Amino acid sequence: MNAAIRLIFICLMYILLSGIDNNVKSQSLQFCENVSSNGSPIAESSVFTINEKGGFLKFLVTLPFTVGTQSVNFEIYKIDAEGNENYESTLNHIVDPSWTWFWKEVTFYSAGRYSVYVYDGDKNFLASSQVRIQFY
Numbered sequence: 001m002n003a004a005i006r007l008i009f010i011c012l013m014y015i016l017l018s019g020i021d022n023n024v025k026s027q028s029l030q031f032c033e034n035v036s037s038n039g040s041p042i043a044e045s046s047v048f049t050i051n052e053k054g055g056f057l058k059f060l061v062t063l064p065f066t067v068g069t070q071s072v073n074f075e076i077y078k079i080d081a082e083g084n085e086n087y088e089s090t091l092n093h094i095v096d097p098s099w100t101w102f103w104k105e106v107t108f109y110s111a112g113r114y115s116v117y118v119y120d121g122d123k124n125f126l127a128s129s130q131v132r133i134q135f136y
Contacts, residue, residue, distance in 0.1 A: 027063045029118055029127040035060050039101035047132045054109040061118055061127055062101045069097055069121030074104060079113040079130070088114070108133045 031048065032041035041060050048057050059074060072093050077085035093104045108114075111134050118126040 027061070027127045029116060029129040030060045030062070031129065031131045032058050032060055034058060035103045039103075046130065047134065048108075049134050049136045050108060050111075052135050054107050055133075056105050056107040057131070058103045058105050059116060059118075060101065060103045063126065064100070066098050066100055067095050067102070067120055067126075069095070071095060071121040072102070072126065073119045073121075073123075074106070075117040075119065076106075077115045077117075078110070079115060085115050111135050 030041045030044050031046060033043035033045075034041075035058055036042055039060070039062060041058075044060075048055065050056075061072070072095055074091040074093065076088040076091070078088050079085055091104065091106065093102070095102050113130060113132045115128065115130050117128045120126055
């Protein structure tokens, strides 16, 4: 009986560790000041400070597969004090179907918390994340 429990434990650990490996390779949306030539974020953060005239940052999407369409959409929602998401805008971005990562420079003019959702040209969900914009 002890050997059977040990075997079950080893199998469960293998399954869990395999899942962790898949998460590392999952798609992501990161916010950063710039993007390197190999697709790595430079000065990544979830909080950016801009002046009241506006400021920009980059949305970096990284996928474990090719995007497969010629455009993507970034849907931006502002989060109110109660935590509700209120639609702000949709930004279209032209991409190459063979790309596994891409970025878009986006300018913000209002402070607040925002949710960003990324969809491919066929309206398939790719990634999402939140960012906070504050004034200095």
